[in-house]
Amino acid sequence: MAPLSILVVGASIAGPAFASFLLLSDLGARITLLERAPGVRPEGQNIDLRGQGLHCAWRLGLEKTIRANLTGEKGVVWVNEQNQAIASIPASKPGEAQGPTADVEMLRGTLAKLVVERCEKLSEQSKSMGGGEVEFIYGDYVAELEQDGDSVRVRFANSKRQRKFDLVAGADGLQSRTRRQAFGTEGEAERLQKLGIYGGFFSTQRGVMLRPSDRPGKTTVFMHVKTDDKRLTDVTVGSKGVAAQQALLRETFSDAGWHMDRLLKEMDLTDDFYYDMIAQVKMDRWSKGRVVLIGDAAGTSLALTGAYNLAGALAQYPHDLQAAFDQYEETQRPPLGKAQSLSPLVKLIFSLDTAWQVWLANCLVAFLSHIMSMFKLIFHFAGPSGVEADMREYAFRMPPEDL
Structure with a gap:
């Protein structure tokens, strides 16, 4: 045939x-x-x-090629509105409970x-x-x-x-x-189950450490908001484009404090902006x-x-x-x-709707950061999935790294 x-x-x-x-x-x-x-x-x-x-x-x-192009992210530092570090979570290694940063980030x-x-x-x-x-x-x-x-x-x-x-x-x-x-x-x-979370990704010239990039002089930024405002859904489709998406993020984060003035200016200048809903x-x-x-x-x-x-x-x-x-x-x-089973950790991060909830989450994370064994236990049950199950073997040829 x-x-x-x-x-x-x-x-x-x-x-x-x-x-x-x-x-x-x-x-x-x-x-x-x-x-x-x-x-x-x-x-x-x-x-x-x-x-x-x-x-x-x-x-x-x-x-090997992938490992030569990593961002160099070593873990996550959780900061409060005064930019004070209150928790530090190192990158997870293979075989460990999986935290927010993996061994391979790019x-x-x-x-x-x-x-x-x-x-x-x-x-x-x-x-x-x-x-x-x-x-x-x-x-x-x-x-x-x-x-x-x-x-x-x-x-x-x-x-x-x-x-x-x-x-x-x-x-x-x-x-x-x-x-x-x-x-x-x-x-x-029914197929597209929205979580009410919308995010914008872009890169900025290095100055504020957010997430590292594999490109010298740049840091990547992720802004997200959980809302039922239909405007954020509307700009994910159609021809409204980047300008409308950035305008909504600017409106959402303009009074957020921290380094937002700087980041919003960089958002307007970036050439790699990407916006979409987070859904399953x-x-x-x-x-x-x-x-x-x-x-x-x-x-x-x-x-x-x-x-x-x-x-x-x-x-x-x-x-x-x-x-x-x-x-x-x-x-x-x-x-x-x-x-696709959303962990309690993910729900916590994306569900901080009030100043009281943010304060409480900061206190919880600060406390747990001093008891790393507790953090590892939480990530074991509620962290990202490593998709560790055995894979079926197929008769694929194995190509050389230097193909």
Whole structure:
């Protein structure tokens, strides 16, 4: 039978990682990687890799390269409104209870660049050996998607081309257009469970230590607010753009004290501003017909494990998509369910609505910081998920680090 033709929508992390794992299998698929942006998106907040996510990076031959591009974050310092440090939490090492800072911290844009470059090199190598390859298309997106049972017919928006694929994999994030096209817009309100939290990410010239960057002279900033103000939802979609998003953050934080005057000025000058809601996508099933979703909106480690598990399932069942999707669900559901269970720690951080609650939280954190064993116990039960469960092994080739 002819090799599978696969369209992957989204070239951030999950999409190119999925394509790379397919190239490392014996599937020989013809892969098209589609990205709406004109190139790899450089923006994004600090992210971490833990547990299975770090294992997937190793399976791509990227662990050493990733460790050479870390931000250097050593932990978290909790300060009060007078900028006085009241607690210090060191970075978590592998195998320890996972705190807010992991052993591997880097910028999302940096990781995306590394994963795309690895995918490009694997494609060149695979093509030279007569195997599958990846066609990269930037600056376009899917305007129409229609399934007929035997294939998926796709019309591209900008090029106007129409093509057929055996499979479409959506890795286009929280606001996934692929999800709405395949599953319908009528159920989107139930699938996208908003947490009422909105955040803006950008970088600023170093002067106030917030979060380190891998780029000399810059520090990354994350502003967030929990609110039921619908204006903050409205500016996540449509054409209102960065100016409207920054205006709302400026209004929200203008009287917050601390270093906010400085940071708001830097926000206006930055060239890597990014804004979105913080939400969870919850679905009973991640596939419909010949369209399947990869968890690029579920966190970096889960984006990589989703790419790994879906590619492995397709390599095992190349001519039975239903069986492949069933196995993908079986392997990916447990770690995702654990990661989507909001810990008490996260709820505390995002639920400080009054000065009294902030004062009480500061006192609690200051007390616990003097009893590090208590902190470790809390993080063991309520900290970030390391996605540590055993992974199913697939017959992927192991690429060298210096590919």
